Amino acid sequence: MNKFFRIFILTLICIISFSFSINKEKITIYVAMDNPDFKNKNYYCSKDDSSVINIHDGPYIKWKINSSKVIVSYFDHNPKNDKTKKVTRKYQISEEDTSFSFKGFAYDSLNYFIDKHYYPETAKYNNVEKIMVIGDIHGEYDYLLKLLRNTKVIDEKNNWIWGHGHIVFCGDIFDRGNNVTESLWLINQLEKKAKKKGGRVHFLLGNHEIMALNDDARYLSPKYCFICNRFELNYSNLYNKKSVMGRWLRSKNTVIKINDILFTHAGISPKIAENKLSIDSINKTVRNYLDEPKKSLRKPITNLVIGNEGPLWYRGYIMNLYNYKKISNQEIDEILNFYNASHIIFGHTDLPKIQPLFNSKLIDIAIPFKFRNVKEQVLLIEKNKYYRLFLSGERENINN
Numbered sequence: 001m002n003k004f005f006r007i008f009i010l011t012l013i014c015i016i017s018f019s020f021s022i023n024k025e026k027i028t029i030y031v032a033m034d035n036p037d038f039k040n041k042n043y044y045c046s047k048d049d050s051s052v053i054n055i056h057d058g059p060y061i062k063w064k065i066n067s068s069k070v071i072v073s074y075f076d077h078n079p080k081n082d083k084t085k086k087v088t089r090k091y092q093i094s095e096e097d098t099s100f101s102f103k104g105f106a107y108d109s110l111n112y113f114i115d116k117h118y119y120p121e122t123a124k125y126n127n128v129e130k131i132m133v134i135g136d137i138h139g140e141y142d143y144l145l146k147l148l149r150n151t152k153v154i155d156e157k158n159n160w161i162w163g164h165g166h167i168v169f170c171g172d173i174f175d176r177g178n179n180v181t182e183s184l185w186l187i188n189q190l191e192k193k194a195k196k197k198g199g200r201v202h203f204l205l206g207n208h209e210i211m212a213l214n215d216d217a218r219y220l221s222p223k224y225c226f227i228c229n230r231f232e233l234n235y236s237n238l239y240n241k242k243s244v245m246g247r248w249l250r251s252k253n254t255v256i257k258i259n260d261i262l263f264t265h266a267g268i269s270p271k272i273a274e275n276k277l278s279i280d281s282i283n284k285t286v287r288n289y290l291d292e293p294k295k296s297l298r299k300p301i302t303n304l305v306i307g308n309e310g311p312l313w314y315r316g317y318i319m320n321l322y323n324y325k326k327i328s329n330q331e332i333d334e335i336l337n338f339y340n341a342s343h344i345i346f347g348h349t350d351l352p353k354i355q356p357l358f359n360s361k362l363i364d365i366a367i368p369f370k371f372r373n374v375k376e377q378v379l380l381i382e383k384n385k386y387y388r389l390f391l392s393g394e395r396e397n398i399n400n
């Protein structure tokens with residue numbers, strides 16, 4: 001297809017919002033620019049600075065693999081004198097050390113326990129009795145913290161108190177909201193704490209993680225634009241392979257299976273199943289891509305997995321898109337058969353309520369935080385029963 005025509009079509013998609021009915025309930029979905037190929041290097045940054053008030057952002061931790069130095073930085077902006085500072089501390093450690101802890105500074109009083117290396121986790125788990133599935137956070141740290149406390153996953157000191165439970169974050173922690181850094185560190189630290197108590201935290205990659213690591217800053221909040229502008233920074237450099245958070249993110253999975261349920265950000269499309277891509281090969285493909293984007297894109301499989309029919313961008317469970325049709329019942333059965341699964345749980349395409357679709361074979365859990373007339377909720381699966389779990393900690397049975 002002609003390149004300019006393609007850009008025109010994609011721009012149209014960007015401004016169209018879809019309305020349709022599920023179970024007689026009117027649902028409006030806003031589709032952002034669904035273009036994984038978008039490249040614009042001149043993004044820094046057209047957003048208005050006037051919305052920026054106080055900024056205390058961090059920590060950003062640089063720890064090179066062969067280094068005996070850990071460098072921790074925060075960004076600090078004072079609107080009264082319009083001064084923006086980068087506050088940095090350097091810690092001398094031994095080159096052999098593989099873990100490190102420090103107390104936050106520059107308005108941050110939290111403690112951090114970090115590792116030098118992060119390894120890919122297994123993508124398959126059995127006999128898990130309770131699973132909480134959390135949709136696209138998009139930097140809404142306050143909601144996340146409130147949710148985890150009210151549902152007794154963590155206590156007031158952010159300690160894990162949820163026993164052997166598993167939490168699945170279905171991707172898209174990055175972009176839109178103003179507290180991406182805080183959200184990432186909360187999940188990162190919780191992962192470590194949960195494991196110690198026999199629980200698990202799974203952080204799945206979404207399209208916005210891929211964008212953030214790959215120089216695509218279309219959805220950065222004005223706060224991060226402001227920081228990048230002031231320091232002439234490229235946002236993705238804050239998450240490069242020299243950074244602890246960058247290495248942690250690059251170790252993550254895109255699809256996992258717990259009991260007989262698949263979890264992924266956007267969904268598994270018929271094309272992915274037709275190509276017989278196993279869970280492990282999907283995860284490996286995305287990790288290779290994040291490790292060496294240019295080189296890995298020479299392979300057709302990478303283009304498929306990273307593209308808009310891949311698990312990071314697909315919307316066919318909910319709607320037709322310009323280049324594919326909404327999924328059919330038969331196609332869903334074929335996908336479930338191939339992966340030997342009974343359900344697929346996904347986020348990415350917003351709905352106002354957690355909604356079992358196609359006879360409960362699919363469940364969309366992307367319920368936006370901070371949206372008028374939408375009650376914030378996540379999914380709880382306990383002993384094979386499904387519940388909507390609200391911000392208050394209350395739960396509601398889902399009839400499936």
Ligand code: CA
Binds near residue numbers: 136172207208349
């Ligand atoms: Ca998404």
